[in-house]
Amino acid sequence: MQTEFDLIIIGAGCAGLSLGTRLAALHAEAPKTLLLESRIAYDNDRTWCFWGDAQTPFATLARHSWQRFSVKQGLHSTLIDCASTPYRMLSAADFYAQAIDAITSNAALTLQMGASLTAEPGFAEGTWLLHTTAGSFSAKAIVDTRPLPIEQMSDTTLWQSFLGCELEFEEPRFDSKSAQLMDFYQANQAFVGFVYVLPVSTTRALVEFTVFAPRIFEHAELLSYLESQVVNLAQERPYKTQRTEYGLIPMGLGRPVHPAQDTASPPSYVRVGLTAGAARPATGYAFQRIQRWASACAQSLQTTGIPVGHPQDSFAIRQMDAIFLNVLRHHPELGPELFMRLFSKVDSAKLIRFLSDRGSVSDYLAVILALPSGLFLKSAYQLATKK
Ligand SMILES: Cc1cc2nc3c(=O)[nH]c(=O)nc-3n(C[C@H](O)[C@H](O)[C@H](O)COP(=O)(O)OP(=O)(O)OC[C@H]3O[C@@H](n4cnc5c(N)ncnc54)[C@H](O)[C@@H]3O)c2cc1C
Incomplete structure (x- = not known):
């Protein structure tokens, strides 16, 4: 029936x-x-x-928001104001x-x-x-x-693999008004890695280790990276792990959507x-x-009565994202420097609009001008001549 x-x-x-x-x-x-x-x-x-x-959908259901966030590589750190569109x-x-x-x-x-x-x-x-x-x-x-089975996604440009845990410390440990969006792992030729720390109170935070790489990093492999970041963060102070989350996101689907x-x-x-x-x-x-x-x-x-799928991104976004991912795939060791350039050189409102799909032509231009032109032109040429 x-x-x-x-x-x-x-x-x-x-x-x-x-x-x-x-x-x-x-x-x-x-x-x-x-x-x-x-x-x-x-x-x-x-x-x-x-x-x-x-006014953003589900904004008021969010348990926490930050009006500023930092991006860090070694001793270099940039603090970004996002008060008009909190994270x-x-x-x-x-x-x-x-x-x-x-x-x-x-x-x-x-x-x-x-x-x-x-x-x-x-x-x-x-x-x-x-x-x-x-x-x-x-x-x-x-x-x-x-979701499509992973076997059908072998031509994905990069995989974002991440493992996070929510930590509760006994004593105040965090500034709950500021999120750490990216603190880069040492530059290397296998992946772009970073840890992010999202404090929801002075004692509690979500700490996540993320990797952008041509291959998938499984839970077990990420665990050792996450654990060493947590040890650094805890500095021997007592804490409890409340929850963990593992995720895998394709970045740049190979086949046309x-x-x-x-x-x-x-x-x-x-x-x-x-x-x-x-x-x-x-x-x-x-x-x-x-x-x-x-x-x-x-x-x-x-x-x-007919459903619709996701709309196609604009030509500019598709090209810029493809070139950027191609650079990261072939030069992951440059990833931390490239992200640092973006966050320190581009006006924060422009960058956030660009990252949130609300960018204008002038926002796109600001992003392009912040990145090394030679490397990106070479990558564009590589993509254009790819069979
Ligand atoms: C841990 C994690 C954190 C993320 N964080 C962010 C973030 O901070 N910001 C952001 O923008 N994006 C984030 N994402 C990416 C994205 O927003 C989520 O993956 C989102 O859940 C995708 O929605 P979805 O409906 O495609 O997949 P899902 O939410 O995974 O839903 C798919 C559903 O299909 C069900 N299903 C599967 N097979 C079958 C079947 N055969 N029959 C019936 N049901 C089936 C599953 O049980 C599941 O409920 C995150 C992803 C993960 C995994």
């Missing part, structure tokens, strides 16, 4: 729940929607950080709870936990058919947020999320891009 829906969202993580929240806000006009999630329950598995003013930290537990509240308050939406697909969706006579561990369902449209002629699927099926264009290639930031997509997708579903 099948239940017919207007829309099925496969995967109710950040992208699925963000779209679900937008649809729930349509009240009686919400399409009949099923969200299928393989997890049995949510836990506080990640934190999302982003720059934004009070905000949103806890996954708070996001999940608010999204589930919104979704369950609208009878048109159903969240089915513990449901995995037993076969790929089939399409016949204008309808999608899904067989899952929770039963069979059909729908007019599908939004698929499942928007193939010119994608005839493989009808337009009623879109792939979205982290491995389908949600992440900004040069930074890995995805949360606010997912919010902008969710808003556009809900609007499209309301007006046409």
Whole structure:
């Protein structure tokens, strides 16, 4: 027995729940929607950080925000003022709870936990058919947020691998008004590494070790780097580890996210999320891009019944990000210096707008002028002549 829906969202993580929240806000006009999630329950598995003013989606749900942050390499440190668009930290537990509240308050939406697909969706006579561990369902449209298997992503330019832990010290240890965005690990030819410290109080902070590299760094490999950073930070003072998080973000997807002629699927099926264009290639930031997509997708579903995928980045962003990632891939030893140049030479408001996809032409120019032209022209030539 099948239940017919207007829309099925496969995967109710950040992208699925963000779209679900937008649809729930349509009240009686919400399409009949099923969200299928393989997890049995949510836990506080990640934190999302982003720059934004009070109007930015989920800004007011963020537990902590910083009006300044530092970037550091050895003895050189730059303090950046971001008071107009504070750096905000949103806890996954708070996001999940608010999204589930919104979704369950609208009878048109159903969240089915513990449901995995037993076969790929089939399409016949204008309808999608899904067989899952929770039963069979059909729908007019599908939004698929499942991440692609890593084996299908071998042409990713760089991987951002990170391991973090939330530490609670017995005595005051941090300045909770200032975040440390990047403190670079020694320059080397294998990866760009840095630690970031996000203090939520004088005694508690999220400490994360991050690596940008052509290959994936597994949890176990990152652990030794993180541990030595924590030892440095603790200086033998007692602390407790409250929570850990590991993450992997593709930076620069090899295959085009928007193939010119994608005839493989009808337009009623879109792939979205982290491995389908949600992440900004040069930074890995995805949360606010997912919010902008969710808003556009809900609007499209309301007006046409057809979902949309992530919009393509502008030509300028695509080229700049590809060149930057290509430089880091071939010269990771230059990474710390390049980031230091960006943060110390570019006006902070311009840089934050550029990093948050809100840059103007003059912001792009400021970023280009801060970087070594010879190296970047060579990289541009390398990409242009790549077969
Ligand atoms: C630890 C961590 C920290 C991050 N921090 C930031 C940050 O600070 N700022 C930022 O901008 N971005 C950040 N990101 C990147 C990005 O915002 C997140 O990865 C975000 O969760 C991506 O959303 P998504 O919906 O694509 O994937 P997910 O949130 O992972 O959702 C995918 C969902 O699909 C479900 N699923 C998988 N397979 C199936 C199946 N077969 N059937 C049904 N359901 C399935 C999964 O259980 C999951 O719930 C972070 C990522 C991680 C991993």
